[in-house]
Amino acid sequence: MVLLAERISKLCSKMENRKKQRRQPEALSASLQAFRSDVSNGVHQLCLGLTPGSETLSLSWILQCVQLILIINKAFAKLAVDIDYQMSKWKSQSVEEYLKYSLNLLDLLNSISSSLSHLGEVRLSLAYSLSLVESSPSSAIEHIKAIKFINSSIKNFKGQGNIDDEKEIPCSGEEWIVHQALIELKSVGFWVCHVLLAGLTGDAKPYLKMRKSTGMFSNSSVIKLDMSISEAITDRGVVLKEVKELKDAADCVAAATANENLSFRAEEMQRRLKSLEQLLDGLEKEVNSLFSKVLAGRNELLDGIRHANDSNLDSMYKCV
Template structure:
């Protein structure tokens, strides 16, 4: 019963997190952080509930075990995908940062490093495995703003008036880096908690099977 509740929350939340409707507001770092805060809260509350009501693993029904393991598997897969996307963003940030060091002495080379950040692959619904068709809404608001700043700098380099555009991109990169770092810590923390809980559950199940 309790795993069904947790799994129901999973089903309720991830269509919101992964399937924005065409024309809806572009998601942001803050929006994503709030999603992970909710996930962390759900996992913590569930673990506390199991302890408070004295519902150890050896009393769980087979269906409940399968539901929890399936839930945690999909969540870990999602977190790994997010970590991969964050690494992709780090590479793009470094490319923009390199452009800032090159635009005065090597403007043509700097422009090559100001290519817009593209979504890494396609976002998928991990329950239905359906590709989203609206690619523009896959881009974070902050990424879109960063792309606009990079495009402005590239245009300014061509026109020979790049100092203001360079300062704008530098400022946005600094803010973006801090936001990304905060999200990375949140994702890594949640991954470690879910992975540890899943591992503990599997060890408990194996131990129960060994007992006469």
């Protein structure tokens, strides 16, 4: 009876394992679909935040772009947990692709930080100009005229290359899922960064170059949003709403002649500067937070590789 019970138990265990194996492909596909849905939902929210027919992007919308990158990276981490395929289990190709992705993303975030710093310097220069309005109106006007709103020092950004230029596609279930998710992660993440940089720098060339090198996006929501943005940029150029309003206010101050008119224009410009300061502070915090999280994820993967290599060396020494 004991032997019979053991055989039945083993048979049931084998049947359960086979059932799990049969369910595995469906479960993996469902997890990948859930990840893609999270990405699409994030992009959809970005679409809702873009005013239809608007001629310019806004800093508040740019902030949503940064938050979208956070969302898709969290969704990617959740996917790895759902399929029980954390970084420590990845094969070399996935490791290499993620390290390459994270390095390029960090580079883009550095460019974004530089662009934000430039806008911060513009704000400070304009604030200083306003401080001269009462004591020396002519000096204030000269200072305003000399300020450059466009960040011409950042011209070329390192792109991600062609995301379709991949090595041999992995065959194993979990590895293939991670591979597909990484393609989505890179496609959406780099696209968002280049849109963001176009808005912050006022230069659309890197964004347009990225569109040509990347090819067609895999996410339909991104395709729709990208078409709207590229058409607007091609037709009207790219400039942030708040920057345009501030520049217009500064031009009005520079063009003012009567002291009363100058004082009124200066007050309007001061309000614009205060609003810009708050938006830039919020955006800078989000960018710094994203940079830290991407760097932490990259370091975690590198630490895992080092730990695995050390363990292998220890095993080799024990065998000698």
